[in-house]
Amino acid sequence: xxxxxxxxxxxxxxxxxxxxxxxxxxxxxxxxxxxxxxxxxxxxxxxxxxxxxxxxxxxxxxxxxxxxxxxxxxxxxxxxxxxxxxxxxxx
Numbered sequence: 001x002x003x004x005x006x007x008x009x010x011x012x013x014x015x016x017x018x019x020x021x022x023x024x025x026x027x028x029x030x031x032x033x034x035x036x037x038x039x040x041x042x043x044x045x046x047x048x049x050x051x052x053x054x055x056x057x058x059x060x061x062x063x064x065x066x067x068x069x070x071x072x073x074x075x076x077x078x079x080x081x082x083x084x085x086x087x088x089x090x091x
Contacts, residue, residue, distance in 0.1 A: 017035065
């Protein structure tokens with residue numbers, strides 16, 4: 001989730017609501033389908049640097065399962081811990 005929020009530029013709630021089926025790891029180009037603020041769905045590219053981190057999270061689970069299987073509070077804590085290590089405020 002940290003890789004997606006940082007490298008793709010999605011909001012934390014957008015990252016939390018992602019389903020495995022929203023992630024396309026095609027050979028030509030990798031992308032995610034995100035519902036942005038206002039309800040508009042957009043396809044965003046996943047940079048090569050994030051692919052190795054994202055791939056294990058979505059490879060195997062069913063398409064309707066969340067990429068981050070725990071709740072929003074849990075994901076916020078994960079993002080906060082990583083942000084603290086990097087010296088940035090998250091949230």
